[in-house]
Amino acid sequence: MENHNNTHIIPYKTYLYILAGLIALTLISVGVTHVEVGEMSIITALVLASIKSVLVIVYFMHLKFDNRILQIAVPAIFILVGLVIFITFLDYNFR
Amino acid sequence: MDSSAVIQNIHRDDEGSKMGMWLFIFTELLLFAGLFIVYSIYRYLNPAAFALAAEQLSVTIGTINTIALLISSATIAMASSSIRLKNKKLTLFLLLVTIIMAIVFMVNKYFEWMGKIDHGFFPSSPTLQSLGSGDTLFFGLYFFMTGLHALHIVIGIVLIAIVFIRVKNNSITDNNPVLLDNSGLYWHMVDVIWIFLFPLFYLIT
Known part of the structure; x- marks a missing residue:
């Protein structure tokens, strides 16, 4: 390795x-x-x-110099959190 | 050297260790994300009370703490470089600065919390009960979220102190810096969480 x-x-x-x-x-x-x-x-x-x-x-x-998997996974986590916040607000706005 | 020959025989997977640390960081981010969602929904439902309650917090202390954490993050990141450049003295110095900045943060936090508690702002205090549910929610979330974050700072101080001792007695070197790197990753995560806590509690008034 x-x-x-x-x-x-x-x-x-x-x-x-x-x-x-x-x-x-x-x-x-x-x-x-x-x-x-x-x-x-x-x-x-x-x-x-x-x-x-x-x-x-x-x-x-060091994400800039890290491997590809992390470069995809880290933004994905933030997008996931953003989506959950967005959907929660949709729910509160239109219930 | 004798010791390095021994180290090379031990199975080690630095890439795997780093992956594990990142997975742990993901769980931590999701833990705080849940709290941020609770905060933003209650803020959305009680905009006036949250804005007024947020004015109780000292922007100066918040700013000093933000800068202290940013400096500590930069120093531990630099320590990751200096250990690879075989500069042990500088590494120890940078780790020490990181720990000192973390302690500065905690001391500030102590005075801030004590100030709030002296003014009668603490969970289920008579002052808050007279102010209504918006203020109660704000200070409940304030104490829980900054408290959980402060707990992470304390854990970080212990972790970095262990790294400091291990760099000092040569069990972390340029050949084996993964514990230093992972402590750095943990510390940056604590910093990122504070970067969001600071504007949400102190600045948005």
Whole structure:
């Protein structure tokens, strides 16, 4: 079995750039709450949180350099969760 | 080296270990997803009470905790690189920063929870009962979801401390970094859950 040697080593610099991006997005999402009101703020907050989690999963969790099965399974889990939330809301809206 | 010859004889499947860790992470994500669904439905049914109750939470503490967790995630990810580059000292330093950031998070959480409890906001408190079901639901979910997340942080601190000790006594090296990688995966998952908890409880007011 191939072990550990096939792993791509990500340079420290990449992690620091991603970290800077994540902190910037956090501050933006905090700043946006002072500006916008109503439904839009929920959507903006969730979109920014999704971008942040994608950055964490793709770079920090090495999904970008992982095997194909995980690259399919991980987004599938998130799509599954999204669908369940969507269907639950359909149910609540039209019952 | 003698020890590395021994290690190579032991059957090991790093790819399988990583797969197992990811499967565990999937179950954890689904556990929290269930709670997020409960939260979003109750929020949908009680929009005014949830918005007012959310204003009780300190955005500053939430932001500091978010940044602390993001830094800790970056440092443990860097530790995965530094162990492969055979830099033991840097690996230990990065793991230590991760643990310190996790403790900063927990200390903040302690003061935040105590502040809420001092103001009479805790499950089935008289203050909440006088405010009605919307506020009761918000704080019930707040304490349960952040509490479950904090429990994961405590488990993470223990796990990373074990990794720290094993890196220190050379039982985790560039030849065998899978426990460090898997602890990193677990820690990033805790981070991802917080990335969603933070806007849902603190920011959407």
